[in-house]
Amino acid sequence: MPESLSQALAPHLPLLRRYARALTGGQISGDAYVRACLQAIVDDPSVLARDIHPKVALYRLFHAIWSGTQLGPDAEIAGLSRQESTAQQRLATLTSESRQTLLLTTMEGFSDADAAAVMGIDVSRIHPLLEDALAEIDRQTRTRVLIIEDEPLISMDLSGIVQELGHDVAAVARTRDDAVEAAVREQPGLVLADIQLADGSSGIDAVKDILSGFSVPVIFITAFPQRLLTGERPEPTFLLTKPFDPRTVKAAISQALFFNSTASMAA
Template identity: 55%
Template sequence: MSLGARVATNLPYLRRYARALTGSQATGDAFVRETLEAALVDEGLRRMIGTGRAELYHVFNKVWSSGFVDTGVVVAGEGSHEAAAQARLSHITPLNRQALLLTTLEDFSIDEAAFVMDKEPSEVEALVQQAVQEIDRESTTTVLIIEDEPLISMQLEDLVRSLGHDVCGMAATRTQAQQIVAETTPGLVLADIQLADGSSGLDAVDDILKIGSVPVIFITAYPERLLTGDRPEPTYLVTKPFQESTVRAAISQALFFGSSRPLA
């Protein structure tokens, strides 16, 4: 397999991680692009990114750390959402969220995350614990669950309530979601993309975002349908089957950045 093919296999997941880390599709994609550009001019980095997934993330971490700490990179064109996200990040050290995302959203082991971050495993474990404590301090909100599988819907409901949030409704179709939103505006949406009656969770979310800005987390067994690069893509994406810790981390990130935008 060629170097390009090996990197391409892991690239959609690196883009997902970068977007969750930065809270922005444009900023996350910019850091991924800088990573690939750095590898083009450095033979050592180029060899490393083709070695494996952890190595690719390791190179990305070097670019992210340099860009965030030293230059304060801000990508224009994101408006008030990007400005607000960068303002929050300027006051909060990102390492704890980075450790949590690597070990939950990206499913790296503690040792692998330590390699990615250039930290000792004990340091990463401590950072994850700090992130969990930060999640526990998040303000409560109301959550709409758009999911057509009853068992998964109930699992998400239990998880959301265990985090101290309220569930304002559970919808299995786009029409049901419209009915719920007509009565109450959620503070967060958890949505599948393929619903019971053949309707689309993407369309249901677009309906909601036309009313107001609400953070959205997509939870789907088909992430490749959203990570194509052909259209604006979601910042927060969890793959089924999921770990509850992954959803928990995504909820924390989504509430931290506090807004979303339509997908089309």
């Protein structure tokens, strides 16, 4: 890959990896598609469109590769976990354009026009697809959500979003110890977690403690996403950046519950 092209793409790769994980449901599968995308560029740099912004071109190529290698019911990709394989098979049976549209326009910040360019569709389809995505979110299985956040206004915003989607707020925790105690007590079906907490403790450590007791999908929300996108350790599948768009949170909740077949049901 020419050095100038590498420099143009480098700032967008951590974000593409985040998007790939959210779209496919896991780090292993998401990173596999990103590697395939990069290998295609190395093999033939001309596959990357040069008449559009590098980020749009990169995501557009990723989508072409991802759309062309969807797994069928009996297909397998080496290295996928059972949960990731199940998630891929589910995606193969669904119309996924609405989810892609919501992730591209909210999590990744693309304009309607650029999202349409990435997906290879007419821009007039973006708004209806967004409406379909929000309607799908509203149909999600109801669950109980633990919010780990030390800023009262942010925790209030998150609580409102959770309740708007039809879920219940199991508890709001401001410290690591409070979070672990609430998780054991409430057994939530989803966790929304900040990284830096009120007493200087870590939301990452709180989540590790929680996951040592039982399995639950986790969405991290942080002002410093690069701290978790290092590639040096297992990374969160769902990672949102502060300040967040409420639609982004809704999309992440939808994706997290979609890829988790054992989300707790509210009584």
